[in-house]
Amino acid sequence: MKVEGDIKDRGRIKWTAMMLPEHLVDLRDWHAEDDLTARPELTEWDLAAIQEEIEIGYKRKCETLVKTWRDGRVIENQGIIEGVDIQNKAILLSDPFGDMRIQIEGIISVQSVN
Numbered sequence: 001m002k003v004e005g006d007i008k009d010r011g012r013i014k015w016t017a018m019m020l021p022e023h024l025v026d027l028r029d030w031h032a033e034d035d036l037t038a039r040p041e042l043t044e045w046d047l048a049a050i051q052e053e054i055e056i057g058y059k060r061k062c063e064t065l066v067k068t069w070r071d072g073r074v075i076e077n078q079g080i081i082e083g084v085d086i087q088n089k090a091i092l093l094s095d096p097f098g099d100m101r102i103q104i105e106g107i108i109s110v111q112s113v114n
Helices: 013-018 021-034 044-060
Strands: 002-004 007-009 063-070 073-085 090-095 098-103 107-112
Touching (some): 044 073, 044 107, 063 090, 063 098, 073 098
Antiparallel strands (some): 002 007, 063 073, 063 107, 073 090, 090 098
């Protein structure tokens, strides 16, 4: 406790007592919303470039960086495109940890790494 003149100041103790659990939950949600990104709007040019990069990566079997958007977050996956599943609208990406299926409608960017 700190005494300044006639006022006894308890510092942070008085403020932490005012923070209700509901306030803490709302503050955490508010901070989590700041990290979210809006889904980028892709033009026909962007979609054509994505398709071309997928084809190049598939034919050359080179390392490819695939960025996807899901639930307000951009996820980066790197690996070799092993296949394109047209019926399920997905690509099969192989990395050292295993194979993964990436839905085509979630892809926002594709780049050949090497």
